[in-house]
Amino acid sequence: MRYELYYWPGIQGRGEFVRLALEEAGADYVDTALLPESKGGGVPALERFLSGDAVPRPPFAPPFLKAGRKLIAQTANILLYLGGPLKLAPRDAEGRLWTNALQLTVADLVVEIHDTHHPISGGLYYEQQKPAARRRTTDFLANRLPKYLGYFERVLERNDARGPWLVGAHLTYPDLSLAQIVDGLGYAFPKAGPRVLRGYPRVRALHAAVFARPRIRRYVKSKRRLAYNNHDLFRRYRELDA
Numbered sequence: 001m002r003y004e005l006y007y008w009p010g011i012q013g014r015g016e017f018v019r020l021a022l023e024e025a026g027a028d029y030v031d032t033a034l035l036p037e038s039k040g041g042g043v044p045a046l047e048r049f050l051s052g053d054a055v056p057r058p059p060f061a062p063p064f065l066k067a068g069r070k071l072i073a074q075t076a077n078i079l080l081y082l083g084g085p086l087k088l089a090p091r092d093a094e095g096r097l098w099t100n101a102l103q104l105t106v107a108d109l110v111v112e113i114h115d116t117h118h119p120i121s122g123g124l125y126y127e128q129q130k131p132a133a134r135r136r137t138t139d140f141l142a143n144r145l146p147k148y149l150g151y152f153e154r155v156l157e158r159n160d161a162r163g164p165w166l167v168g169a170h171l172t173y174p175d176l177s178l179a180q181i182v183d184g185l186g187y188a189f190p191k192a193g194p195r196v197l198r199g200y201p202r203v204r205a206l207h208a209a210v211f212a213r214p215r216i217r218r219y220v221k222s223k224r225r226l227a228y229n230n231h232d233l234f235r236r237y238r239e240l241d242a
């Protein structure tokens with residue numbers, strides 16, 4: 001199976017959670033929008049599905065994935081689908097639902113991270129909502145982020161299988177996503193991030209374990225891993241890194 005990933009070119013964004021799963025599994029995939037427009041890539045490749053009349057089940061927004069004739073939207077839904085074939089999810093139904101619940105919690109956290117720099121609207125520039133972004137980020141770093149990290153720390157603590165993972169003894173896709181969150185927070189908040197994370201040793205150990213995996217290391221060094229930048233989910237604004 002050659003998977004086709006569709007995500008905005010130039011940013012990691014939510015596409016990165018899917019990329020990390022595909023990379024960790026060594027899956028065959030094409031990051032379609034990164035191809036030149038002359039080869040069917042770029043933003044037009046996405047628009048064909050988002051606004052094309054001939055798509056019976058159109059996605060609302062990227063990322064989405066084509067797997068043969070299937071078109072799957074929503075990050076957590078894509079990972080739920082990939083978990084089985086990529087061997088990044090437990091086999092039993094209860095385990096899969098638990099894994100999905102963890103991924104949906106990551107998705108909630110992603111929205112709150114986005115809202116630190118866009119608290120009023122994603123349709124406005126950051127510069128048009130700076131005072132609100134400051135207030136939102138202060139609360140995020142003091143209250144909301146510790147609440148999420150505390151939750152994941154408890155999940156890790158209560159997993160009595162050996163290893164640094166959230167579910168059982170093997171790596172599953174929310175491990176990759178949580179590690180990406182920790183990584184991105186380190187970029188966005190170089191001062192406050194490590195300070196907040198200090199209290200969550202298991203979450204930090206999970207991040208280290210994921211980014212030490214051979215395929216993830218190779219991916220991070222490759223050109224396929226796009227650099228963090230201030231058009232992305234994780235943004236570095238000095239005035240927010242309080």
Ligand SMILES: N[C@@H](CCC(=O)N[C@@H](CS)C(=O)NCC(=O)O)C(=O)O
Pocket residue numbers: 013014015061062063073074075076107
């Ligand atoms: N819940 C969706 C959110 C998708 C989403 O918000 N995608 C962003 C890019 S990361 C987008 O293009 N949004 C367009 C919009 O909200 O208008 C998911 O997790 O995949």
